[in-house]
Each structure stands twice: as C-alpha cells, then as structure tokens.
Amino acid sequence: MAEQPLHEHTLGNGLRVVVCEDHVVPLAAVNIWYGVGSRHERAGRTGLAHLFEHLMFQGSGNVAEGEHAALLEAAGASFNASTSFERTNYYETVPVSHLELALWLEADRMGTLPAALTQANLDNQRDVVKNERRQRYDNQPYGTAFERLCRLTFPSGHPYAHTPIGSMEDLDATTLEDCKDFFGTWYAPHNAVLSVVGDVDPEETLRAVEKYFGGIPAGPATPEARPGDLGPLSGVTNEDVDEDVPSPAYFAMFSLPTDGGDDIEAAEMAAEVLGGGSGSRLYDRMVRRDQIATEVWAGVTRLADGPSLALVEAVGPDPEKISAVLDEELARFAAEGPTEEEAARAAAQAERGFLERTETVTGLANALSQNATQFGDASRVFTAPARAAAVTGDQIKQMAGRWLAPGARTALTYGGASK
Template sequence: MAEQPLHEHTLGNGLRVVVCEDHVVPLAAVNIWYAVGSRHEQTGVDGKSRTGLAHLFEHLMFQGSANVAEGEHAALLESAGATFNASTSFERTNYYETVPVSHLELALWLEADRMGTLPAALTQANLDNQRDVVKNERRQRYDNQPYGTAFERLCRLTFPPGHPYAHTPIGSMEDLDATTIEDCVEFFRTWYAPGNAVLSVVGDVDPGAVIEMAERYFGAIPAGPAAPPARPGGLEPLTEVRLEEVDEEVPSPAYFAMLPLPVDGGSEIEAAELAVEIIGGGTGSRLYDRMVRRDQIATEVWTGVTRMVGGPSLAIVEAVGPDPAKIAEVLDEELARFAAEGPTEDETARATAQAERGLLERTETVTGLANALSANATQFGDPARTFTAAARAAAVTAEEIKDAARRWLAPGARTALSYGGAR
C-alpha cells in the first residue's frame, strides 16, 4: 500500500500517539495496544500461577472506571453509533472503537478514564461476573468444541513447562478461580501504564487537534513503573515428532501439527510464511492437491502461521481424514519434496500475491489501518513499517523460500496430535 503521512508524538508519561489522516469517510478509528499478553503472565513463580489474567482484563476493562459506571462504557459508545471490541494474544492486548468523527473526544475520554482509573471500579462482583464469562467462553470455544483444545495442546507439547508460550491466552479454569482483586490490581499497575501503550487514531481528523486531545485526556495519567522485562522466549530446535494421541469424541479422525518458525521482524519469517502458504494454504496448495484431490486421504487440509516477536512464530497444519498416520506420512513426503525442489515460479507469484492481498484487506479500513499502526509501533517501534509489508513479501525469492523450508519445515521435526475419531 502507498505510504501515508504519519504524525507521531510521545506524551510526558510515555504514551506513544500515532495519527494518520484519511478523509474518505467522516469516521475516526481509535486503537490502543498494550504490550501485555499471556506470555507476561505469572506461571509457577513461588508456586503461584495466574494464567488467563491478560484475557480476563480484556473483559474487565469494559466494566467501568472512576467516572464511568458499570455498563456505561458500552452504552455510551453504542449511543454514539460506534463499533468497538478488544482482543488478547500471547504478546499484546488491544482495545478499539470506530466512531463518527464528531464523537472522537468521547472515545478518547473513555479510553483515558479506564487507563488511568480502572482499579477504582474493580469490585468482587464484577470480577466474579467476568470470570464466569471467561470460563463460559472457554467451555464454548475450547473445551466443548471438536478439536477445540488442539492449539493449546500443541503449545504444551512444543514448549517446556513454565515457558512463556506454553500456555494460551484463555488460561486455565483453576487459575481463573484463584484470581483475586489484589492479583488484578497488581497486574493492571504493572502492565497498563501509559509507557507500555500505543494510541493510534486514523480517520477524518486534524492531527494537531488529535495530539492536543491526547495530551488533554491522557497527559495527567501517572507514568507508572517501567514494565518488567519479559521472560526469554527461545526454544531449542525440535529433532523428532512429539506425538500425542488424543482420546476425544470428535466427528472424524484428524491430524494436527505445529512447527516452530523464525521470530517476526526479519526477512526469514517472510520466506517461511510464504513456504507454509505454498505447502498448505488453500485449495491450490501442494497438501490439498496431494491429500484431498489425488490420494483422497483427507477431506480438509489447512495451514496457517501465528507470528511472534518474543519467541518462535508457529506454523499449524490441520488435516481431517480417516487415517492420521497416513496423513503424517504424506506430510513428511511433501515437506521433503518441497525442501529439495523449492517452489515453482507460479507458486511463488501466487503466494506473494496472496500475501499482498491479505495485507491490503487488513488495512483497507480506518479500523484495520489503526490496528496495523499500533501493532508495528508496539512490536517494532516503527508504525510506518505498516506501509512496507507488501513490499517485504514481494521481495522474497524462490531460493529464499526453499532455504526457509529446508531449515524450518523439515520432515520429522514437529509436535503433533492424532485424533482417532467418533466412538
């Protein structure tokens, strides 16, 4: 995408502000990334584990603050015609709303009030309520879904106990039950400081006016302590297939695999992700052609990549079919063939075009662009990196894709789950 002028400003308390003008529609997207996710949670320190806190906070942040009563945050945004939500990952939590530009100040005031004063509204009642909401979410999306715990199981297989990435953001029921008001206040004061956040605003706005509003609403929030250093996220290379047989009632037998990839931020992850796309991304991929069309050993094949900056990125392979052992055998064959041959010219062109299309789709709205600016500012210190993403993918050569596959997608080096099928 074409680079757009950015206006950046850092408040005295450390909050980074990024503003980008887009006057196509009279909207403003407000997006805040906090550099805290499940990798920053306490696991096994002095016998205490508090997984799920980052995701729990995603819910608690909508329960009111010093000047906003319980239920008012959402009600005020809805009355302004806003769309809004939040999400949590291993490495960050983000909050976002897109409002008619006439209500931009409301959105900024709401974000500032909860950033500065959330503990004032933390009560046992709303903690209990939101804990139950998260536990029900876990039941519905993970525990009671076919293959719903696959990613969680693969992370535990891939990373050693206590590793920052060994548990997923949803957390455990036991840790959620053990969480106290004191845990929440400590977590908030540790990670929800202005210096650990990026505020991006994109839309039909005047940059100078937005920066003045940011100063007005966020500037008086105390800087708070510096965030503690994140625990090391490195991982020794896998040299075997660590397989777990999963005894669950599922609609069909299936095979899931996880392969560590390079950390995000360098050219190697670009090449590795393109390799994953060529191998298993969609109906034009090698795995789909081999497993579904030709050998008919699977009815579905899918691959994807989760990028990480504090530890290895992760490639996932999912295949549904009657013989998981045969799927694993064919997967090894196709990984070995790709590492030996590399991609064809057409495969390289198609994969880079697909990557560019995906990047453009994620940034074509003010909402998506604000999120991308916050992401690149938080993770790489450079929001303008957003505008070079497609060029980075397009610059990868077929030889670089082949080299990345040889190094990161070797047959016989992964963690895997085998689901036996319905009983």
C-alpha cells in the first residue's frame, strides 16, 4: 500500500485527529484510542480498564442505556471495542451518511459518561466480565496460559504482570467511585487519538470533529505511568499446571525489545522463522521429523511501553522432550541464523501482515490511531513493510542470540514432568 495523504489536527483540548480519504466504498471508519490499559491499573483494581470498556456502552449524558448500540445498529454500522495492556479503543464503521452520528456518540460518552454511571450498570457489567473470564479463560483448556506466563515473566507489582481480564477478587472489590475516578483520570481528550478513514471530505470531517469534541474540557494531566523495562530473561522458570486438558502441552514466553525500534523488527522475524506456521523450523522439527508434537506455533505481542513478548506453544505427549528440542533449535538458530530464503519469507510475511491489517477502512483507521498514540506519528504505519525488508539475516541472528536464547524463558508444562 502506498502512503496515503493524512490530514492531522489537534483540538484546543488536546484531542489529536487524523483523517484519511479512501473513496473506494461509501463507508467511514471512526476509531478512537485512549492511552489507558491494564498497565495503568493500581494494585487491587486489576481488570478495571477492561470493565470500563463495557461500561462505555451503557449510556452517557444524552444517550439512554442500550441506545448507543441501538442507534448504530439502526444505521447499519459495525462496531466494537477492545482493551490491551497499553490502550483501550472504540471503533465503528458506518455508511458515510451516518458519520456525524458516530462522532456524536463517541463525543457524548467522552464528555458525559459519568452521568450514566450507576450501581446497577456497574453490577450488571461486572457480572458480564466475570462470565467472560469464566468462558474464555478459566473454563477453557490452556485458557489461563498467557496470564500465568505473565506472572512468571514479570516481577510482582510490575505493570505487565497482570493481564487485562483482571481477577475475580479485584472485579468484586471495584466500586462506583473507582469507576468515576478512572474515567476522570484517563478518559480525557488529551489522552486520546481519533482517526477517521473513508469516503469523507477532510475539511468537513475536521469541522464536524471540532463541533462535537471541541467543547469537552481537556481534563487534568494523566499520571506518569510506572516504568515497564525488562531485559532478556535468564534461566528457565517452569511451572507445572495441574489442570484437566485434552493433551499435554508446553508453553514458553520470552521477553523481546520494546516496539518502536529496529530491534523488534529483527526479533519478530526471528520468531517467525522459528515458529511462524507450518513452514517454520520448530514445526518441521517437532511435527514432521521427530513427531513429538501435533502442533507448534510461535507469535509476538508488540508492546510500546515495556518489553514485547514472544510466545511458543506446542501440544504433544512429552512436554519435557519438547522443551529439550526447543533448546536445541534455539541454539542452532543463534549459531547459524536464518537462510536467505527464510529471511525473505519472514519479510514477505511481515508485508502480508501489514496488508491484512490495513486493507479495510476499519483496519487502517485502527493502525493510524495506534501509531499516533504509541509513537506520535500516524504516518509511520505506511513504513512497516520497508522496515521489515531492511532487516538483514545477521540482525535476525543477533536478536535471536540475545532474546530467544536457549535456557532463557518462562514456561508452563501441562500434563507432564517439568524440565
């Protein structure tokens, strides 16, 4: 994708706005990122960022309970929200004739949500989130693996030591006052980026944004986030998980460089060569040749305010053997690095991932909000393929030797003896 012209503006209250024209279809994507996620939560109130994502759909000063979704559905919109370690985002894609409706709804809940925060809404949505936790995490095979690995990887009290879903105990302890304080602290224009992509006129769109968002007070400065630094891991920290699972399995987590620099590009490409699908080294060794696993996969979670994370998952009858073979393959890769073909394939996969993330107005709007929020540069999204293509085989080798070294990870063993 060629770089597309962006129209950027910052309102007087600090809201950053990015508009990008795309006249292929008569749609407009509205995407707003707030710079708050689970890493900003305090001890005893984990899960509050994700809980608040749900509360944001329960009405606001001029929108009755249930009306936010009803208005968007009547307009033929698709919409949702998500929470991660570092941000919460809300998004809707509407027929362009309903763009102002989407802007008004987002502005109303940014400016007036506390008017609709009631104990009944809190109790209802807390139960929804607790049920989500049961269904997606606690009662799913291996469902708490990522959460467990984060607790093993990060020191106690570290901002990334807990995941966005939070704990049942903390959700139960959350009060209405906690929610109002959380909103007042983080849900402010100066802590948000609004992107609009689609069949729009940039000047008209910016005027509409000013109309609906311009009168919202800037709010107080957000608190300084706690440092999230963590270097490469050393040694293997293993936890045996006593759960009834369909098959024994082995999960491993490695810390990686923070997103935003050249090192993360090379480190993610190293993870791609090692475990990115059926053409990877780990799949070839464990599934095809040694037949010690029925499936194996590696992937990366990029984080901008702390270490990125690599995760390796392998399902097979002997997790101890899987762990030993993983060390062998990591050592070989650190010594040899990738072949030219492997490096080229990893670069091609990076470009494919970029195209998949940005091929729709919805995806591009999200990518623009992300880059503006995390790196202060919305247009950075368009340089992703070039950044990956510039990585050399030697850089991949060096990053693997430092960050994906044998004997340097946290791990979970399901249904087998630990190594």
